Amino acid sequence: MTMDLDKSTRKPFVRPVEASWWTKKGFYLAYMLREGTCLLVLAFVLEMLGLYIMTALHITDIQHMNQAGLESLQSYIKFLGHPVMIAFNVLVLIAVLYHAFTWFPLMPKATRVIIKDRKSGLYKLLEGKYLVALLVLAFVATTAAGIIFFYYPQLIAKLLTPLGLFEDALKGLFGSKGLPF
Amino acid sequence: MADKMKITVQRYRPEQDQQPWDQSFEVEYTRETSLLEALNQIKDTQEPTLSFRWSCRMAICGSCGMMVNGVPKLACKTFLRDYAGQEMRIEPLANFPVERDLVVDLSDFIEKLERIKPYIIPKKDEPQPGEQREYIQTPAQLEKYRQFSMCINCGICYAACPQYKINKEFLGPAALTLIYRYNEDSRDGGKEERMKLVNQDTGVWSCSFVGYCSECCPKGVDPASAIQLGKVESAKDYLISMFKKGE
Numbered sequence: 001m002t003m004d005l006d007k008s009t010r011k012p013f014v015r016p017v018e019a020s021w022w023t024k025k026g027f028y029l030a031y032m033l034r035e036g037t038c039l040l041v042l043a044f045v046l047e048m049l050g051l052y053i054m055t056a057l058h059i060t061d062i063q064h065m066n067q068a069g070l071e072s073l074q075s076y077i078k079f080l081g082h083p084v085m086i087a088f089n090v091l092v093l094i095a096v097l098y099h100a101f102t103w104f105p106l107m108p109k110a111t112r113v114i115i116k117d118r119k120s121g122l123y124k125l126l127e128g129k130y131l132v133a134l135l136v137l138a139f140v141a142t143t144a145a146g147i148i149f150f151y152y153p154q155l156i157a158k159l160l161t162p163l164g165l166f167e168d169a170l171k172g173l174f175g176s177k178g179l180p181f
Numbered sequence: 182m183a184d185k186m187k188i189t190v191q192r193y194r195p196e197q198d199q200q201p202w203d204q205s206f207e208v209e210y211t212r213e214t215s216l217l218e219a220l221n222q223i224k225d226t227q228e229p230t231l232s233f234r235w236s237c238r239m240a241i242c243g244s245c246g247m248m249v250n251g252v253p254k255l256a257c258k259t260f261l262r263d264y265a266g267q268e269m270r271i272e273p274l275a276n277f278p279v280e281r282d283l284v285v286d287l288s289d290f291i292e293k294l295e296r297i298k299p300y301i302i303p304k305k306d307e308p309q310p311g312e313q314r315e316y317i318q319t320p321a322q323l324e325k326y327r328q329f330s331m332c333i334n335c336g337i338c339y340a341a342c343p344q345y346k347i348n349k350e351f352l353g354p355a356a357l358t359l360i361y362r363y364n365e366d367s368r369d370g371g372k373e374e375r376m377k378l379v380n381q382d383t384g385v386w387s388c389s390f391v392g393y394c395s396e397c398c399p400k401g402v403d404p405a406s407a408i409q410l411g412k413v414e415s416a417k418d419y420l421i422s423m424f425k426k427g428e
Contacts, residue, residue, distance in 0.1 A: 011195035012278035012286050017346055025251060028343060031391045106392060110409035117320035 034102050037095040044092045047085075050076060104133060183209040186261050188219060190231065191272040193279050201279060204228070210261040216269070217245055217256040220283075233283035240399055243335030247283050248272040253340035255399045275340040289349060290336050293356040297378055299363060304370030322367040329362035329407050331400045338394035338404050344387055351387040352378060354394040354404035361407040364414065376418050385411040 022028040054069070054076040079085065186208055193201040206227055208219045217235055224231045236242040238257050245256040250270050261269070277285035308314040338354035339345050345353050352360075360379055364372040379385050388408045395405040 009196040010280070012280055013193055013195070013201060014278045015201075015275070021346065022343065027393050027396060028391070031393075035389070106390065106405075109392075109395070109403065109406040110413065112325070112406075112410060114321055114324050117324055 030102065034099055037099040040092045040095040043088070047080075047089075051080075100133075101130070104130065183211055184261075184265065186210050186219070186264065187268045188223070189268065189270045190220075190223075190283070191270075192231070192282050193273075194230070195281060208261075212260075212262050214261045215257050216247075216249065216254075216259040216261065216271070219261055220256060220271075231283075232281045241333060243333035246274045246335040246337045246340065248275055248340065253337040253397050255335060255337070258399050274336055276342070276346050277336065277339070285336075287336055290334075290339055290353065290355070293352055294334065294359070297352070297356050297360045297363075297375060298371055299359045301363065301366060301369045302371030302374070303368075307370070316368045318367055325367075326362045326365040329358050329365075329402060332358060332362075332402050332404075333400055335399065337397050337399060338402075341393040341397040343391055343393070344389060348383075348387060350383045352383055354388075354408065357385055357388070357411055358402060358404040358407035361411050361414070376415070379411050380415050380418060385415050388412075 022032045054072045187205055188208055189203050189205045191201045192198070192204050206223045208214075208222055210219060215238075217238060220231070220233055221235075224233075233245065233247070233256070235245040235256065237244070240255050240258045243255075246253060247256055248254075248271065249256075249259055250264075250267075251272075253274060256271075271283065273279045273283045273285045277287060277289070280286050303309055332355055334355060336355070338358075342351075342354055345351050357379070360375050363369050364375055385408050388405075390405060390409065392405045395403045398404060
């Protein structure tokens with residue numbers, strides 16, 4: 001074919017973006033899974049909201065719950081004990097751990113520590129310190145649990161009774177006559 | 182001894198093709214053969230019309246970015262020996278319009294580079310360009326941005342970025358990295374001006390921290406890090422502006 005030197009033959013080709021682009025590469029897929037864990041967390045929040053509705057709305061004062069509340073709470077706990085719900089909760093736990101373990105190594109990217117004129121080893125040192133993260137998390141969680149248990153022991157006891165858990169321990173706490181409600 | 186590699190190249194000739202098509206070649210290679218050399222070998226001995234950009238052959242000019250089996254790489258820094266036993270599929274750099282064969286139109290990226298003013302803007306109370314002056318910088322001050330100044334503008338991070346793929350308005354990894362690089366330079370006074378670009382929708386907040394740009398960067402610049410640090414700066418900027426009158 002002959003070249004027409006007076007005319008440009010430019011015709012840039014724009015490649016289409018497929019909706020499935022993120023399935024084509026492991027790196028993108030891992031990212032999308034990490035972001036997708038938020039949907040499971042949302043479902044878990046709704047589950048907790050159910051627990052809240054079943055209990056808090058029937059509490060007449062800070063330490064007492066009426067009969068209707070106790071019944072609805074028991075039925076909800078029974079619902080939570082269903083194998084499907086337990087499987088769902090295990091799935092949520094796996095998802096949250098996946099998010100935490102893939103997110104944590106990225107965090108040093110958002111910090112910059114310069115010591116003795118060099119980008120510090122802290123940057124590298126922080127990578128993969130899961131144990132430190134777990135200890136901090138455990139400290140925060142136990143402190144929160146301790147505060148709740150200290151101020152609302154009866155409520156905790158009431159929540160645990162239908163499950164039949166820690167019966168002896170609760171009796172020891174509140175006397176052999178049973179719970180004070 | 183020379184092994185053989187099957188290389189499939191995506192071709193596109195605007196004057197006669199409606200869309201790209203594939204052409205396969207067989208090349209001999211040794212331990213030292215780079216993809217760029219293999220492409221030149223194809224051009225010299227098999228297909229003289231094959232078009233691709235290159236210049237320095239040593240990962241500093243940033244011309245030969247292309248997709249190698251779906252991963253954005255510099256052809257001069259990619260060696261056939263690492264693909265022994267496989268085939269290679271070469272496509273033009275993703276997320277840019279294809280001009281011809283492996284040549285893409287980078288003008289959007291270049292325009293963004295210009296927009297962020299990637300040069301030192303003197304502080305207002307200091308001597309302006311042309312006036313004689315020496316700038317003193319400590320090693321610690323240099324270290325703040327040194328890594329981010331290693332960018333060679335190859336565009337590989339744009340080909341790696343899914344946010345740029347779906348939104349071409351996004352300033353993108355390299356431009357945002359260079360903003361951070363100049364803002365953190367102790368000799369620079371242009372931060373206030375550049376923060377407007379950082380703060381807007383198409384700035385750092387369009388990044389969702391996929392992190393593939395840093396994975397692919399051939400110079401170890403780590404653009405994802407610069408963007409996250411840019412988010413910290415943007416948040417501080419927002420907070421400070423709340424306490425300033427008349428803004």
